[in-house]
Amino acid sequence: MVSALRGLLIVLSLLAVKSTLAADFWQNDWVVPERTESKSLLIRPLKAADSDRLFHSYMGSQEWLFDRLGWSWPSEKSSLEQNHSMVQLHLKQQQNNDAYTYIVIDRERDMVVGVVYFVPVIQQRGESGIITSQNFNAEVTWWLTQPAVNASLHNDLFELLTGWLRNGWPWSQVLFPVAESNEPARALLDNSSARLIGRNRDTEELFYSYTLARK
Template sequence: MPAKAGDFWQQQWTVPGEAESNNLIIRPIRESDKARFFHSYMTSQKWLYRKLGWAWPSEKSTLEQNSTMVDYHLEQAEQKTAFTYVVLDKSDNSIIGAVYMVPVASERQENSGISKSAYNAEVSWWLLESAVDNNLHNDLFALLTRWLGESWPWRQVMFPVSEDNATALQLLESSKARYIGRNLDTREKYFSYAISRK
């Protein structure tokens, strides 16, 4: 059954497995990723904390906290309430980022006047500073948007981005995504992305 506006997930839908480009693989996070995932984002901790605006990752983050977080992501995926994917660099199979697909937060409408029912999901991501330095953000965005069109059932998603994340903002502003508003308190900008079907 096709997605209706506001639908995050219907039980009869199949969750996409992975996507691949010349340089990257996006695949579901696994329990066996826990240690690699933690050590990956902690190599860019200060940079990610400053850019993402998520109050994460903290310099005090621990392996135990990370394990709890990954368990939560795995539980969400099993219940189909949200989906977390890791981004792998094909050259060495290292984890260099993550992609998150979650229902649109209710506070978007309350704080920014954005209609929650107009979107199927929020999509956000992070990449290590070294990956951005190597321009892999361009590869990731191209792969992600292609994958949304080819494999996901949604019609329209929202990209929330911190005003401090200049790389992501530049990507979105130069793409077919449309700016729809901002939250002055959280310093986030929001972009609407209509998914083209292949």
Template sequence: MFSMKKPFVPTEFVVPLRVEQAGYTLSPLTTAHVDKDYEAVMSSRESLRHIFCEYDTTWPKGSMTLTDNYRDLARHQQEFDERQAFAYTMETPDGQSCIGCVYIYPCQRGNYDAQVYYWVIDSVKPDGLEADLDEFLHRWLKETWPFELPVFPGRGISWQEWEGLNHGI
């Protein structure tokens, strides 16, 4: 969990619970998504190792179990419920498959107030869905969320620059 001196989002802010876009929907990531999320994570685990840092050998492990994934989703769900962080599942419009995730966390580096990570499964990357999601997220965060300066580590800022930023503003 995150410890924050002030709330991540204002009390009066209405956190979006469902967003529909052409080709996908976003909704809070919960334990109800465990099977679909696990399948998505394991299908693209090698490329996911570049999502939260330059290269992570610890997540997702090849030996990750459905129970491990359930624990992760329970943590994300609790953070969302407590408004400490916001993880969204990205599903096909019919809700049959998880095709990615979006994570919005508080940020204490530089002048940034939110750090955003996202991924899509390898099989939809050739369709341009990752680029569409990137464009949407930048617009959505600017127009809907109360952030002044969100950052996309490893995407909008290099990992080297990100790691060099001061912590704890």
């Protein structure tokens, strides 16, 4: 139980911390994008009613995700109660424009297969000296279940996500932090226009800068 709670607290702290060093994460006159979709995927805001579906989605790939994300999450001891608390935190963050959590739905099967997180740049990133926090409006991270990755939906997700960032969000530069163990995400970033700008050897993270060039 202690290790499960520790993992949950790490995830919640990553998603809750708001940095004063970062570029504007959100301004009152900006409009939060509602959703985006492709033939295979739908990305829409997390709702309270999604709680159980979300839990069963990530727990179905628990060991696989735990080994790749580097978040000490999801723990094999994660519970519905912990998941409910996490969902409530995400919803509160969205209401306050502190962070945004979107679920990823496989449209063919109408199943939750992942989550995308948009959060302020964590203050410790800049304090480490590895990156310059004020250059970025937000951090963007995601996860997909093992079956979804095996079906190559991570390629569809990344194409949909980056197009949405360019055309739907007000930011000019975002940070993609990714664990060195997250091979699917690393491959996507290495083969994109994202630029590797640093590595934290203590946390085994890589940092990619992504410029949202617009016509």
